Amino acid sequence: MVQIPLLVVIVNYRTADLTIHCLRSLVPEIPTLPGMQVVVVDNASGDGSAEKIAGAIATEGWSDWATLLPSDVNGGFAWGNNLAIRPVLQSPYPAPYYLLLNPDTEVRPHALKTLVTFMEDHPDVGIAGSGIEAGDGTPWRFAFRFPSILSELDDGLRLGIVSRLLARWVVTQAMTDQPQPVDWLPGASMMIRRQVFDTIGLMDEGYFLYYEETDFCLQAKRAGWSCWYVPQSRIMHIAGQSTGVSSHTTPLKRQPQYLFDSRRRYFVKNHGWFYAAIADIVWALGFTVWKCRQTIQRKPDTDPPFMLWDFIRNSVLLSPRRA
Incomplete structure (x- = not known):
């Protein structure tokens, strides 16, 4: 068995078309990291997604680098990622880097290579994430601080003077166009060093969806690993396509x-x-x-x-x- 340089994991739930578009955006990235592998976990979609994605992988000629891993149950985001990551970590030659990539993303040129290069140049960094842009190309320059009592006060109260006083604790953090350390990053494009898993284990499957990447980054920070926002790596992300919770194109639903x-x-x-x-x-x-x-x-x-x-x-x- 040959060591792969990077494992990319895409967890799909009833977003087959978006997942296929995401895979297509990865095609130009494959030569930049020879041996890179992509695993699409279908979280028991039950709508024909698995068959459609498997068909696209076969007909598009992506089988050398992309595989479908169907799950019998929908165990959530952490569950799906762990399903793909666990066997690679347990293999004789585990990959040095693991990228969590949302199905409703498109990778911009050299986004993956940029993150790998950043991690190789900064061995103390355990987690690194891409800069994000909206579907119309507008930059979305934000990362996040860990939630706290003070951030909950600001989120509930929504009063300008209080928000200004609590600016250091507000969860959403505006980013510049330069790499910088942050508390946590969205799992839309999050690269994790293998040693982080060795130190703190896999993602907590007690979370079905939301807060799992926040928790994971907090455990990594407590174990001494830093987390960085790297805007030179860019992806396009259409939020909320599987859940509708954060989608800006449809009316808000009752929170799940x-x-x-x-x-x-x-x-x-x-x-x-x-x-x-x-x-x-x-x-x-x-x-x-x-x-x-x-x-x-x-x-x-x-x-x-x-x-x-x-x-x-x-x-x-x-x-x-x-x-």
């Missing part, structure tokens, strides 16, 4: 149960029940004040339906056994 489950798991796992309870109370109080201001000032309602009620019923205060 797994989002609340993931948020609760993140806070309790990493900060304890008491901290999670304070974070819940702070957000709920802040959001209540915001809704009152919204009504009085006749501001547009841009929140998902039943947001406050769903949040409260999923708080650690009311759902302690599910934390």
